[in-house]
Amino acid sequence: MLPVMSLLIEENVPLAPMTTLHIGGAARFFAEAQHEHELLEAFAFATERQLPVFVLGGGSNVLIADDGFCGLVVRVALRGITWNNDDDQTTVTANAGESWDNFVRQCVARNLAGIECLSGIPGLVGGTPVQNVGAYGQEVSETIVAVRAYDRQANQVVTLDNTACGFRYRTSIFNTTEKDRYVVLAVTYALKPNGEPTLRYPDVKNYFAGRTEWPSLAEVRQAVIEIRARKGMVIQADDPDCRSAGSFFKNPILAAETLAKLEAAAKTKPPSFSAEPGKVKVPAAWLIEHAGFQKGYVKGRAGISSKHTLALINRGNASASDVLALVAEIQQQVNERFGVWLMPEPIFVGFNS
Secondary structure (H helix, E strand, O other), rough: EEOOOOOEEEEEEEOHHOOOOOOEEEEEEEEEEHHHHHHHHHHHHHHHHHOOOEOOOOOOOOEEEOOOOOEEEEEOOOEEEEEEEEEOOOOEEEEOOOOOOHHHHHHHHOOEEEOHHHHOOOEHHHHHOOOOEEEEOEEHOOOOOEEEEEEEOOOOEEEOOOHHHOOOEEEEEEEOOEEEEEEEEEEEEEEEEOOOOOOOHHHHHHOOOOOOOOOOOHHHHHHHHHHHHOOOOOOOOOHHHHHHHEEOOOOOOOHHHHHHHHHHHHHOOOEEEOOOEEEEEOHHHHHHHHOOOOOOEEEEOOEEOOOOOEEEEEEOOOOOOHHHHHHHHHHHHHHHOOOOOOEEEEEOOOOOO
């Protein structure tokens, strides 16, 4: 162990136990930053030794290489939530190391609307702006007003407003144009006191079908958790079907001509949803299933969850190579069948280090 000022740097730390897939090798160096100054110390340590850095959150959206990561892994553990109440909205600032689902639970308990449909999603607050986390008719970009971040390029802490974050479907500047530049420290959300819950998504609508009264935020949160659990999207330690990284593939956004070719190849009209102007979003799960893969499909020690086609699981002692082989097979068959290349949603770590 190598102490650096107030921060403790450990060596050769296994990373698999820190991920929901339970896959991956060790970090050459590892540090847990519970305060902003510790995060800065960690980056100073890496800069001095010219080490690559990977910032680890809740480990719910990563696939780590079997050889691990040859640089420094920093786990962000900054905690704390600040509530600021106005008449028509409440701004809430949560530090990056807060559990996302616990944060949603607290907001719903205070009857604050805006993120109730994002219940049950594993991971930490800091990961939500990076991929513009969304589910069941809501995205965090609808409520985020500011992101406090460490700018590695300028070596200073900055605050970015919603526009500066460049949010689009499952993307932001944090994982596209400015990838690896910023480390999220805290996120501020604007929520609506006593607001009505969002009932846009078919699964959520169907859950409350036949009710004459509009559901409460707490009821919608519970409904979403139950729906996610049925699909294997709620992490449960005793259920190997949930040993996944959540949805492994993004729903592709297609132009009209590509959709027409897809329909011709499928000989049926796939479900689709409006996306950006002139384009539609097609469920990746539908494409995977109609390419010949079913829930419960097995490929060695990896497989597809029996609960949801988008969840690729570690069936027991799977390696990253096992998962990649399954990913490649799915991508190839979907592309051959429909001319659509599915893009993975998790971050791949250590494969080029």
